[in-house]
Amino acid sequence: MIYSRGIKTSSSRSNRSKNGYRLILLLSILVAAAVWYGYHFYHREQAIERAVVVGQDYFKLKYKWEVVFTRHQFLGKLVAPHLILDGHLKDRDQDHVSITIDYKTYNVIGVGGDDSLYTPEDSR
Numbered sequence: 001m002i003y004s005r006g007i008k009t010s011s012s013r014s015n016r017s018k019n020g021y022r023l024i025l026l027l028s029i030l031v032a033a034a035v036w037y038g039y040h041f042y043h044r045e046q047a048i049e050r051a052v053v054v055g056q057d058y059f060k061l062k063y064k065w066e067v068v069f070t071r072h073q074f075l076g077k078l079v080a081p082h083l084i085l086d087g088h089l090k091d092r093d094q095d096h097v098s099i100t101i102d103y104k105t106y107n108v109i110g111v112g113g114d115d116s117l118y119t120p121e122d123s124r
Contacts, residue, residue: 047103048072051083054106055099063117066090067097074103082109089117 052069059065069087083103089095097113111118 044074047083050106051085051101051103054101054108055085058099058108058111059097065097 100109
């Protein structure tokens, strides 16, 4: 109990209001973090889906290959806004291919994979 000018007051009221504010602040931070994570995750998944389509179209138009992507990796935003897709030719699991795509513009940065795939048949 706190005595203020001869009147008895309770400090438990001020503690309850402080605890209430702390609880509201903590819940607000948790909700904001959950919303940010959901937003970020949603946009990553959209970028992957769009990049897979761009990659499959690229290989189909340039090399007439059907490809299946099995892995993806984002480079850090500080390094470059690139997404690397790894996979293989459809029905030929041993023939590895990869493609690097800028996930802001969806331009193809480069391709890679087994060297034997990128050479003409008659030069082997």
